[in-house]
Amino acid sequence: MKAAQVSRQHLVSQVLLKQFTMAGPVDRGPQLRPVDVRHPERRNKLTSTKACGWADAFVAFDSPSAEDLWSSVERRAPAAFEAVRAGTPFTDPRHVEALRDLVVLHYVRSYRYREVYTNAFGAVSVRLRNQLVRQFPEPLRREALRQTGFHLAGSGALDAFAERLIEQSEVAQDFGSGKLFRTSIEDMFYKVRAMAANWQLDVLTPESGQFLVGDNPGVSVRTDTTPFSCNMAFGDAHSIVLPIAPRHLLALGRENVIGTIPRALVNQINTVQILAADRYVYMHPQSTRLEAFARKTAKRRRAGRAIC
Known part of the structure; x- marks a missing residue:
């Protein structure tokens, strides 16, 4: 029997979000604090990991295939987290390998990747339509006459028919159904994982303060600017940086290192998470100073004064 389509799909693994929680009421389980970066003035209630970090039908076609791939990474995370906490990663x-794959997973399975994918498909479609009209106007007119019975005279009509032909193509149909996105995101995961295999892993702890995590948590950064530039x-x-707990951050690097970073660098990394987030960042419920920092930075983001 074919597995059912999964509607509520977590982009931030629940096993990761749980590292930012504290015990809540018995009937609610562990909870964390969300901050809405689009509306930082709102006061959000503590909530469960199940209600955080998800998107509706993110992979809209054959989601069990993608979910199986993501699960193959996530189920290895608890033991790796234990090793991080013990100082023996x-x-x-x-x-x-499990930690590095977790970084790759959260870099690829993201709103950011979906936006890049969608924009790329749109750009290719426009370029193909222009190419058809410019290089093959007469074959287009003959095909339009065959399909519609009309003679297309103006360039606008020819352009519209070229767009119609593209929309009828198998690739465009697969784009519309979500099949193309599912195969694309799975292929991208394997591609990035292969590239990341040439990197080592930094496991970093703050001298003071804590990390928060956003809903686009695996963020690419360049460290030759202040603040860091991101999303390249x-x-x-x-x-690629990924907070995995209030006191632990993973970063792809040149060698395997366990290190401590100063508060100023912690602030930069938290800023990157806030700027890269689609809608929410999450933190430990008792991180009151961090909550204030997140709201202040989100207001700057909304005003356009802080952009990744």
């Missing part, structure tokens, strides 16, 4: 190569292509980045 590099004693077992399987933990390093993988090949152009100095690192």
